Amino acid sequence: MLADRFGSRFSQRAADLAAHGTNESHFPDMPPEAVIQPETTQEVSDILRACHAARCPVIGWGAGTSLEGHALAVAGGLCVDFGRMTRVIEVNDADMDVRVQPGLTREALNTELRATGLFFPVDPGANASLGGMAATRASGTTAVRYGTMRDNVLGLEAVLADGTVIRTGTRARKSSAGYDLTALLVGSEGTLALITELTLRLQGQPEAIAAAVCGFDRMRDAVDCVIATIQLGIPMARIEFIDAEAVAACNARSGLDFPRRPHLMVEFHGSDTSAAEDAERFGELVADLGGSDFAWAQKPEERNRLWQMRHEAYWAILASRPGARGVVTDLCVPISRLAEAVEETRADIDASGIPGPILGHVGDGNFHAVLLIDPDRPEEKRIALDLSHRMVERALRMGGTATGEHGVGLGKRGYMEAEHGAGWQVMGAIKQALDPLNLMNPGKLVPDPEG
Amino acid sequence: MLADRFGSRFSQRAADLAAHGTNESHFPDMPPEAVIQPETTQEVSDILRACHAARCPVIGWGAGTSLEGHALAVAGGLCVDFGRMTRVIEVNDADMDVRVQPGLTREALNTELRATGLFFPVDPGANASLGGMAATRASGTTAVRYGTMRDNVLGLEAVLADGTVIRTGTRARKSSAGYDLTALLVGSEGTLALITELTLRLQGQPEAIAAAVCGFDRMRDAVDCVIATIQLGIPMARIEFIDAEAVAACNARSGLDFPRRPHLMVEFHGSDTSAAEDAERFGELVADLGGSDFAWAQKPEERNRLWQMRHEAYWAILASRPGARGVVTDLCVPISRLAEAVEETRADIDASGIPGPILGHVGDGNFHAVLLIDPDRPEEKRIALDLSHRMVERALRMGGTATGEHGVGLGKRGYMEAEHGAGWQVMGAIKQALDPLNLMNPGKLVPDPEG
Structure with a gap:
C-alpha cells in the first residue's frame, strides 16, 4: 500500500486535499482523493504502477499556478505533488x-x-x-x-x-x-x-541590457512599430504591450505617472555596443510611428522597477476593482492581425460593462485581458465567459490559437475540435495508445474515450 | 483505379521505378512497384485511401537527396512523388x-x-x-x-x-x-x-554579412574557440569545421591554397555595426586560442567563394579518391565532448587504412566523416561500416545521438533501441495508433509490428 510505504508523504487530510484541489481559474475546486510526495523517479514509477493496477487516476502537481484548471481532479484519484523533487x-x-x-x-x-x-x-x-x-x-x-x-x-x-x-x-x-x-x-x-x-x-547572461518604455496614441501604431522592429532584424529580448486601462491600474498600484495611453515596454540584450545600437534604432522607429514619452531605463534599479511594474500588472489590475476576481484570457494571432484583434477585443469589453485591461507579449501576437468580475454577481461571470468565448472565436478566425501560453486544461478543452479539426482525434489516438486505461489526468485536453 | 485516373502521372515504366529506387546510401537499390505524381492535397488523400483499401505500402518522394535510404521500397508499394506540388x-x-x-x-x-x-x-x-x-x-x-x-x-x-x-x-x-x-x-x-x-x-535578409576563415594547430583549439564564442553570446550565423584532410581535398578541387590544418569557417549576420563588432570579438578569441591565417571575406564574391568551397566539400572529397563511393556518417554530441569525439574518430579512421576527411557543424556538436571506399573492394565497405558503427557507439557513450541531421531511414534504424531504450517502443505505439496497417513507409524508423 502506498499509504504504508510513504508514511507522512501520503496524505488524505482535508487541508491537503483542499490545497491540491484549488485553482486560479473560474472553475470550482475539485480536490483529489489523496496526495503523495515522491522523492525519486523510482518512487514515481512505483506510484504509477500501483495506480495502474488499481485503475486509479493520477494528476501531477507543480506550483499550482495554472490558470485553466489543469490539475483539478475531475475524476478523483491521486495527486502526485513534486514539491520534494526540487534538486x-x-x-x-x-x-x-x-x-x-x-x-x-x-x-x-x-x-x-x-x-x-x-x-x-x-x-x-x-x-x-x-x-x-x-x-x-x-x-x-x-x-x-x-x-x-x-x-x-x-x-x-x-x-x-x-x-x-x-x-x-x-x-x-x-x-x-x-x-x-x-x-x-x-x-x-x-x-x-x-x-x-x-x-x-x-x-x-548578457553583457549589457537596455530597457525602455514608450507611449503611443493608438495600439495599432505600437504594433506597427513592433512589426517593423522584427522585420529589420533588431533582436528584442522582451517587447510587452499594456493598454491605457492597464497603465492606469499600474500607476495606481506603483505610484507611477505614465500617461493613460497604450505603452510598449522593451528590452535589448547584447554587448554594450549592440544593445545601445539596437536601442537607438528602435527609438528611431518609435519616433517614425508617432510614439513619445520615450524613456530609457539604463540603471539596473530603473530597469527592475520597470519590469516589476509589468510583473505586478496582474495584481495591480485586480486591485483596481476591490473584491474582484480576474478571468484571464489568452489568445494568440498572427502578428499582422494583432492590432485588429486587440481593437475588436477592446471594443467588445467596453460594450460589456465590466472592466478588462489588456496586456500582452506583442512580439508573439499573444495577449491577455484580465476581466474583473464581482464574485457575488453571477451575471458578471457569464458576461466574462461570453467575452472570452468571442475572443477565442476571433483568434481562430484570424488564423491564431485558443491559447498562446496558458494551456488547455478544462478552460480551453471545448475549443480543441474547432482549432484542430481531425487533428484532435489524432491527439486522442495517441493518448489511447500510451494510456489505454485513461488514468493520466483524465478529462483534460483530448477527447473522452469512446464507450 | 489510380492508373486510369492519373494517366501519365501514374507509371510502372522500368526507368521511373529505377529512378525512385536509387539512393545515396550504401544500401542496394529497392524500386517501388509504381510511381504516382499528385497535384493536389485531395489527390494525395484519394491515393492514400485507395492504398489503404488495397493494403498497399506508400512511400513519399521529394528530391531524392536522402543519405540513409529513407525512400527505399523495402516492402514494395507505391511511391508518391511530390515533383508536381511545388507552388x-x-x-x-x-x-x-x-x-x-x-x-x-x-x-x-x-x-x-x-x-x-x-x-x-x-x-x-x-x-x-x-x-x-x-x-x-x-x-x-x-x-x-x-x-x-x-x-x-x-x-x-x-x-x-x-x-x-x-x-x-x-x-x-x-x-x-x-x-x-x-x-x-x-x-x-x-x-x-x-x-x-x-x-x-x-x-x-541581414543588412550586413561578415564571413571569415581561420586555421588552428589542433581541432581542440578550434572547438574551444567556438565554445567561448557561444558562451560570450556572440551570435554566429554559421560556424563550420573542416579538418586538414578536407582542406586538402577542397584545395585540390577549387584551386585554393589553405594550409593543411583544421579550419573554422564562420559567418555573422546583423547590422553593419553589430556584424563588424561580432567579427572583431571573434577575431580576438581566435588569436587567444592560437588561431592564425585569419582572413575576412568582406565582398559578396569572396564570401560566396568561401561558402561555395564548403558546399562543394563533399564533391571535393569524393574527387580526392577517383572512382570512390562515399559513406557519409553523421553524429552529434554535446559540444563539450566534440573535440574528444572528433579526435577519437580521426585516430580510428587513420588506423583503418581508408581515407575519411571530417567536416561538421561545430556550433551544434554535429560532424560527418566522408569515408571513401572503392566499390570494387567489398572489404572496404565492411571497414567503413565498422567505423560508422564505432562512431555511433562513441556518440551515444558521450550523451549524443546516432544522427544529428541525416535521419534514421534504414541506416540508423539498428541504433534506435540503444539510443531511445523504452522510448523506441513508445514510437512504435504511436505508429501503431496512427497507421495500424503499417502502410506508411514500412520497415523504417520504428520497431516492426508484432506478429
Whole structure:
C-alpha cells in the first residue's frame, strides 16, 4: 500500500486535499482523493504502477499556478505533488544546459545559476515549477527572443501510465533520430506521462541590457512599430504591450505617472555596443510611428522597477476593482492581425460593462485581458465567459490559437475540435495508445474515450 | 483505379521505378512497384485511401537527396512523388511566414523570396525538397543561429494512412493548445503521414554579412574557440569545421591554397555595426586560442567563394579518391565532448587504412566523416561500416545521438533501441495508433509490428 510505504508523504487530510484541489481559474475546486510526495523517479514509477493496477487516476502537481484548471481532479484519484523533487542535478557550463527535477521553480533555478554566468530565460511571470512549465508549454515575456518551453527543453525523463520510465532527447543540441517525444510531452499537460527530470537549455547572461518604455496614441501604431522592429532584424529580448486601462491600474498600484495611453515596454540584450545600437534604432522607429514619452531605463534599479511594474500588472489590475476576481484570457494571432484583434477585443469589453485591461507579449501576437468580475454577481461571470468565448472565436478566425501560453486544461478543452479539426482525434489516438486505461489526468485536453 | 485516373502521372515504366529506387546510401537499390505524381492535397488523400483499401505500402518522394535510404521500397508499394506540388501558396510579409507545397526545393523558395527581403534559412547543402527536409528534420550550416526544421516549421497539412487530411499548428507564433503534432510529424520520415503543405518561418535578409576563415594547430583549439564564442553570446550565423584532410581535398578541387590544418569557417549576420563588432570579438578569441591565417571575406564574391568551397566539400572529397563511393556518417554530441569525439574518430579512421576527411557543424556538436571506399573492394565497405558503427557507439557513450541531421531511414534504424531504450517502443505505439496497417513507409524508423 502506498499509504504504508510513504508514511507522512501520503496524505488524505482535508487541508491537503483542499490545497491540491484549488485553482486560479473560474472553475470550482475539485480536490483529489489523496496526495503523495515522491522523492525519486523510482518512487514515481512505483506510484504509477500501483495506480495502474488499481485503475486509479493520477494528476501531477507543480506550483499550482495554472490558470485553466489543469490539475483539478475531475475524476478523483491521486495527486502526485513534486514539491520534494526540487534538486538541480547537474549544470554543464560548456554545453550551457542543466538537468533538474520537475518541482524546482524557475526562480530557484536562476538563483542557483547566478554564479555561473548562465540563466534560464523562460519567464511566465508566476514562479511556476519547471515540470509544470514543460507540461503546459509555458512561455511569457522573453519568448520573442529565447522561445517557449518547446524551444528550451532538450530532453526529459518521464514515467508512463504503467510505470515505465522513458528518457527522451539527448544532450546533443539537435537530433534527427526518430519521433520527437520531447516535443510530444511538452504541452501534454500530464495526460501522457509524469515528467521526473528535465534537461534545459541555458543562456549566457548578457553583457549589457537596455530597457525602455514608450507611449503611443493608438495600439495599432505600437504594433506597427513592433512589426517593423522584427522585420529589420533588431533582436528584442522582451517587447510587452499594456493598454491605457492597464497603465492606469499600474500607476495606481506603483505610484507611477505614465500617461493613460497604450505603452510598449522593451528590452535589448547584447554587448554594450549592440544593445545601445539596437536601442537607438528602435527609438528611431518609435519616433517614425508617432510614439513619445520615450524613456530609457539604463540603471539596473530603473530597469527592475520597470519590469516589476509589468510583473505586478496582474495584481495591480485586480486591485483596481476591490473584491474582484480576474478571468484571464489568452489568445494568440498572427502578428499582422494583432492590432485588429486587440481593437475588436477592446471594443467588445467596453460594450460589456465590466472592466478588462489588456496586456500582452506583442512580439508573439499573444495577449491577455484580465476581466474583473464581482464574485457575488453571477451575471458578471457569464458576461466574462461570453467575452472570452468571442475572443477565442476571433483568434481562430484570424488564423491564431485558443491559447498562446496558458494551456488547455478544462478552460480551453471545448475549443480543441474547432482549432484542430481531425487533428484532435489524432491527439486522442495517441493518448489511447500510451494510456489505454485513461488514468493520466483524465478529462483534460483530448477527447473522452469512446464507450 | 489510380492508373486510369492519373494517366501519365501514374507509371510502372522500368526507368521511373529505377529512378525512385536509387539512393545515396550504401544500401542496394529497392524500386517501388509504381510511381504516382499528385497535384493536389485531395489527390494525395484519394491515393492514400485507395492504398489503404488495397493494403498497399506508400512511400513519399521529394528530391531524392536522402543519405540513409529513407525512400527505399523495402516492402514494395507505391511511391508518391511530390515533383508536381511545388507552388509557393502564400507569402505573408508582415508575419514573416510562407505556405508552400512539399515538392518545392529550398533553393527555389529562396529564389521566389528574393524580392521580399525575406529568406528561408535552413540549409542542408543539398537542394532538398522542403517536404523531405521536414520529414527528416533536416538542418545544416545555419542551425546554430536559425535552428533546424524543428524550429522553422510553424504548421503542416498532412494526409494520414486512411486518407484523412489534418492541419497542425496555426499561423500564430506560439500555442499551448494540445499535443504538438507539427513536431511529431517533423522527423517522422513518412511513417505517420504524407506532408502536403508546410507553413514555414522566414527571416529578414541581414543588412550586413561578415564571413571569415581561420586555421588552428589542433581541432581542440578550434572547438574551444567556438565554445567561448557561444558562451560570450556572440551570435554566429554559421560556424563550420573542416579538418586538414578536407582542406586538402577542397584545395585540390577549387584551386585554393589553405594550409593543411583544421579550419573554422564562420559567418555573422546583423547590422553593419553589430556584424563588424561580432567579427572583431571573434577575431580576438581566435588569436587567444592560437588561431592564425585569419582572413575576412568582406565582398559578396569572396564570401560566396568561401561558402561555395564548403558546399562543394563533399564533391571535393569524393574527387580526392577517383572512382570512390562515399559513406557519409553523421553524429552529434554535446559540444563539450566534440573535440574528444572528433579526435577519437580521426585516430580510428587513420588506423583503418581508408581515407575519411571530417567536416561538421561545430556550433551544434554535429560532424560527418566522408569515408571513401572503392566499390570494387567489398572489404572496404565492411571497414567503413565498422567505423560508422564505432562512431555511433562513441556518440551515444558521450550523451549524443546516432544522427544529428541525416535521419534514421534504414541506416540508423539498428541504433534506435540503444539510443531511445523504452522510448523506441513508445514510437512504435504511436505508429501503431496512427497507421495500424503499417502502410506508411514500412520497415523504417520504428520497431516492426508484432506478429
